[in-house]
Amino acid sequence: MTSEPAIEARGLTKSYGEVSVLRGVDLSVARGSVFALLGPNGAGKTTTVRILATLTAPDAGRARVAGFDVVAERHQVRRAISLTGQYAAVDENQTGEENLRMMGRLTRLGRAEARRRAQELLERFDLAGAGRRTVGTYSGGMRRRLDLAAGLVGRPEVIFLDEPTTGLDPRSRQAMWEVVKGLVGDGVTVFPTTQYLEEADQLADRIAVVDGGRVVAEGTSAQLKERVAGQRLELVLGGPDAFEETARRLGARLVRSDADRLTLGVATDGSAAQIRALLDELDPGRRAVDRFTVRGATLDDVFLALTGHATTHDKETSGV
Missing domain, CATH: 3.30.70 (Alpha-Beta Plaits)
Structure with missing residues (x-):
């Protein structure tokens, strides 16, 4: 396995009109780890993910994901990653199995292999019993698990999870955390963004605290807590x-x-x-x-000490 980081970014900046969203973001994420981007609404988390996932080009700076430049080699990046957004993007009129088989065909698997991969993922995500039910009958937690399973059909090297447990009840959030931990055991690099302090504390090997479009601190949960x-x-x-x-x-x-x-x-x-x-x-x-x-000390203490407000603080630029 190469020692090159799974994700590396230097000096990423991005503005929308007069609103500066990213102001020089630097990141380095080791392969086979969970690296959480922690910050409030509007801190720049989603914009960072969109750049790393090749959906948005930076105004300045460079980034490499899975060894490829996100601008010059975006097609290679897209083949190596999976992106799960804040809300499940699955077809409610199809069954869970049909959703996964369709994704398999879109990733150029043969019919038989797509069927096998769908069954494998339904079992892994504890959805086998609901595989032939339409997704419209699924709970929020089940939809999120299916959405994540769909992103794994092509066996990506890097998975971006933008606010993976938004809107889930505590039990469903815990179930999602267990799924994410299992992915790392397979050597996948997982990059979640979150405004939930407990989530970053539970999941991440390393955490970058972002506020106002800048990384204001980075380290393990213990290291960050030691700062206060x-x-x-x-x-x-x-x-x-x-x-x-x-x-x-x-x-x-x-x-x-x-x-x-x-x-x-x-x-x-x-x-x-x-x-x-x-x-x-x-x-x-x-x-x-x-x-x-x-x-x-908690991560909330860290964030308050570094920024003067809590992670749940809403800003006018929320959603970026």
Whole structure:
């Protein structure tokens, strides 16, 4: 197996009119890994995927996928990848089996091989019992699994999953995560985009945090959490005045703020000495803090520390 990255991008930029969507994105994704692009709506995740999947040309920069240039060698790239969008793109009037057999024929499999591949994928994605039902009768989770199965008919090297669990209930999301983990075991490179922190935490070998069209941090989940310390001191304040005064005292150290719940978070190493010192500093009169909890740092803390807002923050440019 070559040591060349499955995906490599340098300086990708893209604008739509006066709106700058990507502002110099750099990425390097190892083969046979899960690399998650984490960010809020409008951060540039979908545009990045569209460029890497050859659906959109960058204004500047270069990218290679599966060893091929996404502009000069886009036909070779398309033969090596699969793209699953935010919503299932399967024919509701056909059965699950018919959808997969049709995809097999479109990827130039013979009739017998297309039939065998369809049965293999229906079993793998726990859809064998529903294979002869029309897709219009499927649940949302079943449709997403069928959509992903359709993308695997041609045995791609790289799979792009744009918001793979959008609209799914927790049980269906968990099922999709298990499917994705299984793909990596076969040596496939999986590139999901997500705004769900738990999803990136569960799935990804490495995570790139993107905001405002730029990669603001990259690393493993543990490495990113270390950037805001290993623990978080979560304070519940006694009232709005105490909340505002404590937030002012924390200043740039603030990693979490929830005015509705009167809750503030600050990074800490978790030691008793530091926690005592913080409480004495922030609440010298011992009247402002109602109660406190020490928690492990989360990816949400990382994102808040890096960008000043949560991943679920909606922007005017949402969907790009």
